[in-house]
Amino acid sequence: MNTPPSHERDIESSAIEFDHASFRLNGRTLLQDLVLSVKQGETLVLLGRSGSGKTTTLKLINRLLLPSAGDVRVNGRRTAEWDPIRLRRGIGYVIQDGGLFPHFTVERNIALVPRIENWPQACIEARVRELLATVGLNQELASRYPSQLSGGQRQRVGVARALAADPPILILDEAFGALDPITRSEMQKEFRALQQRMRKAVIFVTHDLREALLLADRIALMEEGRLIVDLPAAEFSRSQHPLVRAYVEAFSSFPNPD
């Protein structure tokens, strides 16, 4: 492998690593020369506008896309070398509004990966009960269908489903984007507490600066497929980069900019 020497030291400790990764589709560059890594236990928030390449970045991690140039490594191994099914079952994935299967009950939604991994039935049932408690849902909801839940409950089920097989990596794409401000704030706080216990490698995509500041260890700002800055969350707001300034000002010019 032609890994630049500067990266070799990080490979062991990085759960996810982008090594000069680019992605092009139909002649358009959606992601340009991304260098970024996330360690186990760390929460990285990808911040940026729509079309800035955040979702493309996530899809490169679970091999829904393969890089056109450069490498994306998960646990030190290039995604192209992974069996995509094995890779994805080790990565929890949460999307806006849960992305739940409408024809499955809450229980079957949560048990999706354990079931296809052929866990014993008793283990599956115990795990579902445990997860419902973890995400703060009543056990009685297990037999409901997604359309019978509120938006916040669906989102909690989405988080529980992603955690079901205890994957070391969690990726969330605008996970709380469809929620009302109060539920959203609750979910953010609970997720932060959850992550402090779980210590997974988390990549969280959002366009909401306050959400980023609340959840992140590090914030990576993206614009037009490029990484603009990658800073510890505490330093982000102090950055003098004009794009960071624009972001900070957009969020401070209104008392409640949701």
Add this chain to the structure above:
Amino acid sequence: MNFLQFMMANRQQVLDLTLEHMTLAGVATFLAALVGIPLGILITRVPQLSKPVLGGANIIQTIPSLALFGFLLPAPWIGERGSRLAILALALYALLPLIRNTYAGIRSVDPAVVEAGRAMGLTDRQLLFQVELPLASGVIVAGLRIAAVLSIGLATIAAAIGAGGLGEFIFRGLAMVNNQVILAGAVPAALLALFADFVLGRLERRLGSLRSKS
């Protein structure tokens, strides 16, 4: 003799022809589903095939039914018996709604749900059988319903090539200029079609509700 008296006097024959009619239409619809549903799935996986397959099924549909019977007559084995020929012709007509609805049903499954499934590590086969087909089943059964009603109606013409069915009464009545005899074929055929429509319609609504189960 009025219509009801005619039906009562000939009830055994009415019953036999109705059963024959159901067999023709039923076997044809079943065969069409056996071929049409997998073809519909195939063209969601190989999009380049969707135009030729749907186009081909469309062209078959435009061939006048009597002409299609005529074209198939010289075929070996098939042409030997009127019923074989009729079943093949009816199945060919029933193909289009089944292919089209299977294709449309799978394509209309919420892409976010499919992508979530893929991202969770479902294999292509698991995605098809656990997510796409269950969520498309309402639309697929709607296609089955169209195919069944179409086959029951068209099967009346099968009598023209000696395949039997309720068309026997209709053709006989036409030759005799006797409306009672025509009705003895037309009314049970219409009732059969309504019955199939009703039963499959209920199934369709039940499966359709999987998309937003409550």
